[in-house]
Amino acid sequence: MRYNRLALYGLLALAALMVLAPVFIMVSTSLKSMDEIRDGSIFTLPADPSFAAWGTAWFGDCAQSLGTKCGGLSSSFLTSVKIVIPALVLSVGLGAITGYALAVWKMKGANLMFAALLVGMFIPPQVTLYPLIIMIRELGLFGSIPGLILVHLIWGVAFTTMMFRNFFKTVPQDLLKAARIDGAGFWRLFWHVMLPLSLPILGVAMILQFTYIWNDFLLGLTFGGRSGQPMTVALNNLVGSQFGEKQYNVDMAATMLTALPTLVVYLLSGRLFVRGIAAGAVKG
Amino acid sequence: MNGVELRNVTKAYSGLTVMSDINLEIGDGEFLVLLGPSGCGKSTLLNMIAGLEPTTGGSIHIKGRDVTALEPDERDIAMVFQSYALYPTMSVRKNIGFGLKMRGVPKDQIDKKVAEIGDLLQISPLLDRKPSQLSGGQQQRVAIGRALVREPSVFLFDEPLSNLDAKLRADMRIELKRLHERLGRTIVYVTHDQIEAMTLATRVVVLDKGSIQQVDTPENVYRRPANRFVASFVGAPTMNFIDGRIMQDGTDIFFDSGSGGLPLVGLPEQVRSLIGRPVTLGARPEHILFDDGGAAARIILAEPTGPDQYVRLAVAGSEITARCGPEQSFKAGTDARIMLDGARISLFNQQTGQAMTAD
Incomplete structure (x- = not known):
């Protein structure tokens, strides 16, 4: 029994170490100077920790930059925010409404539509990339933030619809009947009864959608154009397009900065997340 | 006719007729119990009166008004469910007031009525709790309160006591009977429990396989059963x-x-x-x-x-x-x-x- 415990904790510690080691290297490298990186082992702690590289990653280094911009991530951070917030709110909001409609209101072809949504979810985005480009181009939105938001919405709404539909299917019939007798129609039933019930699912959908959209690279690169470059694309440009010596400390800092928002979201909402997954898993 | 009237009501699911030609007159202020084994159609009948299930044929009249095509909230009814069906995210106060709010009743009037119901059912101290913080009996009281507050012409009860334990069920039975005597409203009450039917009803409708077997006072249903089904279903041990x-x-x-x-x-x-x-x-x-x-x-x-x-x-x-x-x-x-x-x-x-x- 005691050895079992020991083995268990040993394995958990090992797993934690494997996950945390790269993070440690990133943080530690980002705090070092280039001289230290050049001759030191990557596992040693920084001798003279400095946030200079973080500053460079965020604001850019105007002396080294070739163009008019200084190459920092701050402007693309704002772009990412401008993409994520509307895409998140729209995809989760619409998913909640369509999921509710599919689950609660008997309409013709509801199951067929749901099946189509599921199939849509299993198709990798790369496959439909070209048709999507044509579609967005015809709408005159190619290479703009609204265009990118629309693409994220198209991809996200299938997933959120499925989540909400499956949750709303578990709501007892009697509750819906009671609401009908109380005089709540489509929208009021949704707003006053169903949406408050779905808060845990809403939380999970928000977190997952935030992560997908924030971490997205392919769609941002394809549809964003110059004005709609999200942080991930900017990070790739920053890391890949420098001349001369690789600025590892700046690269690491920039990567940390890009990953930070999702990390913060997870840390702040961890408990809600777990509760939501449990709520989705257990019926009734 | 001031109560509820069913005329030739028929119910079919995708061509299969489960109830045909149900005729029933429920007088104003009557406590009518629909009694039968599971699957006899008593809940379907109640749901049709409520408007939660469409009728396939025939018509339903409440207070002389043809309500067959009306939505549940337009029928002047209220319903209490076996599972209580309280809104889990709302406080007791909001649960009771929800129907009034949906009807656009001003807030001060809702507050006043909810307070009255709280006094009547002795749930005033519970008004700010959530349903999950209440016992089964308390939840059922709230569910009854939610029905009472709207002052409908007809109350519909769908096996309201089935989820309660035996002792509480007996207490609630007495309370329901008192409530009916006090308010004098028409009640249609579905149950498979013959004790509930015998003690509460002014008249009992015994149903089997989608058709009415007997409509009579509880005494007559017991003493003079119309057929062998009624005779064997009512009474324990059986006849x-x-x-x-x-x-x-x-x-x-x-x-x-x-x-x-x-x-x-x-x-x-x-x-x-x-x-x-x-x-x-x-x-x-x-x-x-x-x-x-x-x-x-x-x-x-x-x-x-x-x-x-x-x-x-x-x-x-x-x-x-x-x-x-x-x-x-x-x-x-x-x-x-x-x-x-x-x-x-x-x-x-x-x-x-x-x-x-x-x-």
């Missing part, structure tokens, strides 16, 4: 049925099952025309009298229940259950002498199962 003929030998009248006779005492004069014809005799356990002048019956088993004991007997080729007081002692394997209370037994047609009257 004893024996096939045979009533025979007369001089002044002695007895029931002959073909493999033995049972004396019948006090058979009403008008039933004597049935003498000699094949019938099914229905005798409730209390219709079997222990009397030294009776026929011998072999005791199989005695079950004391406290106030009574039920005695299982083999007689005239059948096994029957008799009821008697707890003071007598019965020993399995010995004989007891029994006869039948001819004034209270029922007689049914052997083929159709319908109750037979002398005519």
